[in-house]
Amino acid sequence: MAAATSKSRFISGFGFQVLIAMVIGLGLGLLARELGPAKGEAGFVLAETLRQIGSIFVQLLRVLVPPLVFTAIVASIANLAELQNAARLVWRTLFWFAITALIAVLIGIALGLILQPGLHTTVAATQAHAPKTNGSWLDFLTGLVPANVLGLTASTSINDAGAAKTSLSFNVLQILVISLVTGIAALKAGEAGKGFLAFNSSALVVVRKVLSWVIRLTPIGTIGLLGNAVAQYGWTTLGQLGAFTGAIYIGLALVLFVVYPVLLASNGLNPIKFFAGAWPAIQLAFVSRSSVGTLPVTEAVTEQSLGVPRAYSAFAVPLGATTKMDGCAAIYPAISAIFVAQFFGLQLGLTDYFLIVFVSVIGSAATAGLTGATVMLTLTLSTLGLPLEGVGLLLAIDPILDMGRTAVNVAGQALVPTIVAKREGILDLEVYNAGRTPADPTVQAAE
Numbered sequence: 001m002a003a004a005t006s007k008s009r010f011i012s013g014f015g016f017q018v019l020i021a022m023v024i025g026l027g028l029g030l031l032a033r034e035l036g037p038a039k040g041e042a043g044f045v046l047a048e049t050l051r052q053i054g055s056i057f058v059q060l061l062r063v064l065v066p067p068l069v070f071t072a073i074v075a076s077i078a079n080l081a082e083l084q085n086a087a088r089l090v091w092r093t094l095f096w097f098a099i100t101a102l103i104a105v106l107i108g109i110a111l112g113l114i115l116q117p118g119l120h121t122t123v124a125a126t127q128a129h130a131p132k133t134n135g136s137w138l139d140f141l142t143g144l145v146p147a148n149v150l151g152l153t154a155s156t157s158i159n160d161a162g163a164a165k166t167s168l169s170f171n172v173l174q175i176l177v178i179s180l181v182t183g184i185a186a187l188k189a190g191e192a193g194k195g196f197l198a199f200n201s202s203a204l205v206v207v208r209k210v211l212s213w214v215i216r217l218t219p220i221g222t223i224g225l226l227g228n229a230v231a232q233y234g235w236t237t238l239g240q241l242g243a244f245t246g247a248i249y250i251g252l253a254l255v256l257f258v259v260y261p262v263l264l265a266s267n268g269l270n271p272i273k274f275f276a277g278a279w280p281a282i283q284l285a286f287v288s289r290s291s292v293g294t295l296p297v298t299e300a301v302t303e304q305s306l307g308v309p310r311a312y313s314a315f316a317v318p319l320g321a322t323t324k325m326d327g328c329a330a331i332y333p334a335i336s337a338i339f340v341a342q343f344f345g346l347q348l349g350l351t352d353y354f355l356i357v358f359v360s361v362i363g364s365a366a367t368a369g370l371t372g373a374t375v376m377l378t379l380t381l382s383t384l385g386l387p388l389e390g391v392g393l394l395l396a397i398d399p400i401l402d403m404g405r406t407a408v409n410v411a412g413q414a415l416v417p418t419i420v421a422k423r424e425g426i427l428d429l430e431v432y433n434a435g436r437t438p439a440d441p442t443v444q445a446a447e
Contacts, residue, residue, distance in 0.1 A: 018284065028227040054288075057217055064296060100255075100412055176319060252407075274432075278414045280297055284297050286407040292321055294406070320416060326409060333376050336380070337381060377391055
């Protein structure tokens, strides 16, 4: 009877719904390619429909990130003040961010040297071109200083017809800084700040309720996101860069399914229980290709399925979403830098490999709020003095690689708070050891 109940719960659960949505999205994406990608053909119409569905879903998630990060972190600052050793929690979180990034980048370097992807490619040198956006260490410093109280940035582009289009985006790192300063100021204000903290607490409940409605759309969004990815890119572009793609995914798999389980086990935690709890966030990260977009779900499963206290996770998970990127900032730039050097016939010395490690462990913050792995790669290449044109060789398959990279990023963003909470004795082991994939994270997000 218990087995039947467990099976029924799994089939009706959120994780299973997303899994089915992934299968449907894959099928629709393949169908779109079969029907024809040319404009006006049925395949094009289907692919465009899938793209719009996925784009709207991610947009809905992203629009909730600023209010969620602000209210959650302000509330967490107030709650952290009541926890013992709050400062030690912060430093241990940053320490474990660095440790896991170090392990990931060393794996990336090893795979790059062993598999030599730059020497086993048929991609043409004519495809090499420098990207429009480059990463720099100055981005890190300027990114820390909010440009405005909302953490908004504006960019203007000119299309082929000469028309200008301005778009707004938010810098999560700046919102993080604003939230931390506001939370600390509210505490220092004493009695006068209590009204603001009470309002913020109520606002957080409202934001979580709206978030719960959006998360219910995850299966539909998954169909659109994965279907569009398959329809647009397919798998044919992997042929020329097969060795490089293989090296990246081998590295990601080693981090996700070997390094993370070893770290969990060494801290007395069952790895299977971790993946059971974190899987909805990892799934969504894979199809959405956005750590920030997945942030609401990551925070929900970290608290409600892995047993990390909300007072701590509300701080650690948003921080991880901006700076904790084992896939984008460690595995990918390490293998890519070695690929570019091999492709252009350049030799890397011991100092260069130390620089790769340094950039990967420290430099991920320099890409916070910017466009992910491509910016991180340009930061690495420019630091090493390698041709930025090498980035153009890899852009054709970047969306396919980005799925795996983001899944590893998000897994790490849930892993570190779990390990730190366990080591500090504040992890709810009863919740963690239940090892359940949440039947409905929408309920958890609203609580």
